[in-house]
Amino acid sequence: MKLSDIGEFGFIESIRKDCLTTLDEVIKGIGDDCAVFRSSGDRVLLLTTDMLVEDIHFVRDTITPHQLGGKAIAVNLSDIAAMGGRPLVALISVAIPAEREIEELQELYRGMKDICGRYRVDIVGGDTVASPDKLVINVSVVGDANEGQVLYRSGARPGDKIYLTGTVGDSSAGLRILRGKISAPGPLRDHFIKAHNEPQPLIETGGIIAQSRLATAMIDLSDGLISDLGHICEESGVGAFLFRDRIPLSSELEKVAGYAGFNPLELALSGGEDYALLATVPEKNAKKFEQVCKENGSWPLFLIGDIQEEGGIRMMTADGSVEKLRPKGFDHFSQP
Amino acid sequence: MKLSDIGEFGFIESIRKDCLTTLDEVIKGIGDDCAVFRSSGDRVLLLTTDMLVEDIHFVRDTITPHQLGGKAIAVNLSDIAAMGGRPLVALISVAIPAEREIEELQELYRGMKDICGRYRVDIVGGDTVASPDKLVINVSVVGDANEGQVLYRSGARPGDKIYLTGTVGDSSAGLRILRGKISAPGPLRDHFIKAHNEPQPLIETGGIIAQSRLATAMIDLSDGLISDLGHICEESGVGAFLFRDRIPLSSELEKVAGYAGFNPLELALSGGEDYALLATVPEKNAKKFEQVCKENGSWPLFLIGDIQEEGGIRMMTADGSVEKLRPKGFDHFSQP
Numbered sequence: 001m002k003l004s005d006i007g008e009f010g011f012i013e014s015i016r017k018d019c020l021t022t023l024d025e026v027i028k029g030i031g032d033d034c035a036v037f038r039s040s041g042d043r044v045l046l047l048t049t050d051m052l053v054e055d056i057h058f059v060r061d062t063i064t065p066h067q068l069g070g071k072a073i074a075v076n077l078s079d080i081a082a083m084g085g086r087p088l089v090a091l092i093s094v095a096i097p098a099e100r101e102i103e104e105l106q107e108l109y110r111g112m113k114d115i116c117g118r119y120r121v122d123i124v125g126g127d128t129v130a131s132p133d134k135l136v137i138n139v140s141v142v143g144d145a146n147e148g149q150v151l152y153r154s155g156a157r158p159g160d161k162i163y164l165t166g167t168v169g170d171s172s173a174g175l176r177i178l179r180g181k182i183s184a185p186g187p188l189r190d191h192f193i194k195a196h197n198e199p200q201p202l203i204e205t206g207g208i209i210a211q212s213r214l215a216t217a218m219i220d221l222s223d224g225l226i227s228d229l230g231h232i233c234e235e236s237g238v239g240a241f242l243f244r245d246r247i248p249l250s251s252e253l254e255k256v257a258g259y260a261g262f263n264p265l266e267l268a269l270s271g272g273e274d275y276a277l278l279a280t281v282p283e284k285n286a287k288k289f290e291q292v293c294k295e296n297g298s299w300p301l302f303l304i305g306d307i308q309e310e311g312g313i314r315m316m317t318a319d320g321s322v323e324k325l326r327p328k329g330f331d332h333f334s335q336p
Numbered sequence: 337m338k339l340s341d342i343g344e345f346g347f348i349e350s351i352r353k354d355c356l357t358t359l360d361e362v363i364k365g366i367g368d369d370c371a372v373f374r375s376s377g378d379r380v381l382l383l384t385t386d387m388l389v390e391d392i393h394f395v396r397d398t399i400t401p402h403q404l405g406g407k408a409i410a411v412n413l414s415d416i417a418a419m420g421g422r423p424l425v426a427l428i429s430v431a432i433p434a435e436r437e438i439e440e441l442q443e444l445y446r447g448m449k450d451i452c453g454r455y456r457v458d459i460v461g462g463d464t465v466a467s468p469d470k471l472v473i474n475v476s477v478v479g480d481a482n483e484g485q486v487l488y489r490s491g492a493r494p495g496d497k498i499y500l501t502g503t504v505g506d507s508s509a510g511l512r513i514l515r516g517k518i519s520a521p522g523p524l525r526d527h528f529i530k531a532h533n534e535p536q537p538l539i540e541t542g543g544i545i546a547q548s549r550l551a552t553a554m555i556d557l558s559d560g561l562i563s564d565l566g567h568i569c570e571e572s573g574v575g576a577f578l579f580r581d582r583i584p585l586s587s588e589l590e591k592v593a594g595y596a597g598f599n600p601l602e603l604a605l606s607g608g609e610d611y612a613l614l615a616t617v618p619e620k621n622a623k624k625f626e627q628v629c630k631e632n633g634s635w636p637l638f639l640i641g642d643i644q645e646e647g648g649i650r651m652m653t654a655d656g657s658v659e660k661l662r663p664k665g666f667d668h669f670s671q672p
Contacts, residue, residue, distance in 0.1 A: 002434070002436070003432060003436050003438055005438070011464060026425065028460075030462070035460035039376060040376030051430075051474060054468075056468060096339055099340065102341070103337070120359070122362050122365060125370070125385060127385050134467070
């Protein structure tokens with residue numbers, strides 16, 4: 001059987017067994033945005049890792065080396081943000097084709113150092129190796145958090161409100177523009193390409209939500225809204241109901257969808273790489289939650305639906321009918 | 337300028353600047369076997385990462401997937417051993433060509449899980465992504481240690497004795513056999529291939545040496561004896577003097593060198609991937625050190641030379657003359 005037959009998530013499921021064997025200190029292993037490991041007192045360590053491969057995750061002529069370095073770090077910091085933690089140190093492994101220019105590589109590392117400086121993360125180690133042809137970047141980040149405040153994917157309960165911290169779909173539109181699948185006039189084009197190439201990890205927002213102790217679950221949107229909400233539903237044993245007209249779209253996305261004649265909602269639901277945070281909040285906490293976020297500058301927030309007991313994800317459309325949604329997020333190994 | 341012009345170590349030197357910016361908790365960043373990070377009380381965390389790339393670090397038809405998985409973990413555990421620490425958890429990223437057979441990948445993970453089980457390491461997370469053509473494996477390991485017992489590369493002082501915990505050169509002979517550069521009869525062939533494909537991380541030995549508090553510096557032999565001793569000398573600001581007839585060679589290596597007509601010492605000095613530990617010990621501690629290692633089963637030990645004030649590495653040959661040694665260890669980017 002080939003890997004492409006069972007897909008990325010099927011394969012992960014098949015290897016997930018027997019990974020934890022011995023340690024009492026491990027609170028959460030595979031299956032969330034970060035692993036969680038008891039350190040001392042009520043502090044826990046958060047561990048996460050992400051690999052970016054040339055011609056799979058990025059194409060060299062559509063992202064600058066500085067942006068690429070920044071993005072490789074940002075996607076890991078976003079995982080720390082999704083647990084409500086603070087990033088501390090990073091390990092960076094890079095496999096490099098020997099004929100690459102030093103200046104390109106120094107720009108790559110400059111991009112990593114700039115974002116690490118901005119979020120007060122120290123680069124403490126790594127591995128620098130040769131590659132036959134493609135550039136491969138692996139970043140591992142260690143962060144920490146207060147044990148009682150960590151937000152897992154598994155905490156959502158029926159009746160919880162579903163909040164998004166930002167609009168969705170812009171990154172995916174950027175990718176389509178870079179691939180020449182849609183076109184947009186200059187300033188709009190720049191907006192979307194920036195959304196795709198320079199994602200911002202919402203460390204501060206994640207911290208505000210965790211410290212509020214008002215939310216029950218959180219995840220960052222990397223695979224796509226439906227796919228990531230699906231992870232929350234699966235780990236929590238619940239379903240979700242979304243309101244179509246509440247899904248937050250940027251004015252830029254609505255504009256370009258108008259020009260180019262596509263449905264912006266499709267990108268918003270399945271696009272991926274937005275790195276907004278999705279949090280679930282019990283109804284009784286919702287008012288207070290909105291107030292805390294507003295007071296701390298994490299605003300606007302978007303209330304997009306409810307967690308329900310019945311499994312699966314459904315959406316109420318404009319005409320009042322209900323549509324069942326399936327994840328169409330990115331699976332590395334599935335055939336298109 | 338191309339990467340191949342300045343080589344791996346030149347490039348690492350050029351990116352090492354500005355990697356540490358903010359955190360008091362970071363005791364050691366880039367430049368040792370592991371990064372060291374203060375956790376709580378007198379415990380420190382050890383962080384290390386290694387990347388293995390197909391057709392650079394391994395060739396598919398000369399190592400089984402199970403061995404490859406084991407080796408990817410072992411090289412990281414060896415870094416933890418070289419600081420005197422205990423490994424705790426691992427993060428595993430794998431970039432996989434989509435047409436690979438599931439069974440091959442499951443064997444790869446089985447190899448990782450087996451060695452992790454043996455050393456009580458939990459696999460707590462990772463990333464599974466597609467690769468256009470080559471298999472790439474990145475492992476990050478977090479361990480811990482008693483702060484006062486951690487052994488850095490920088491602690492060697494003139495007069496210290498240099499000890500090796502095992503023979504050197506067998507792994508390199510295995511690689512040459514696998515590449516068809518030398519040949520050996522069946523059982524010998526198996527011995528060397530196993531030495532190359534199934535390195536054993538010396539966690540217990542490293543722990544015994546660290547707990548003895550009798551050594552001043554330690555490193556694991558991954559690049560080659562001269563190259564790794566060179567790292568100790570550079571970080572400690574010292575030089576070294578070796579006795580040619582004290583470099584420990586296995587009887588198998590002497591035998592195959594006889595058959596195949598090569599100088600076994602060359603492989604022993606520059607071969608790499610032996611994963612023996614090299615420790616430096618003040619002369620006044622040497623007797624006690626040997627005794628402690630013997631009593632705890634870390635035996636034999638090989639006393640191969642002295643640390644000296646004068647920089648560089650020299651070796652006394654059989655006829656009493658002194659030869660200057662230069663590292664010929666593996667540099668990923670240098671031209672041959």
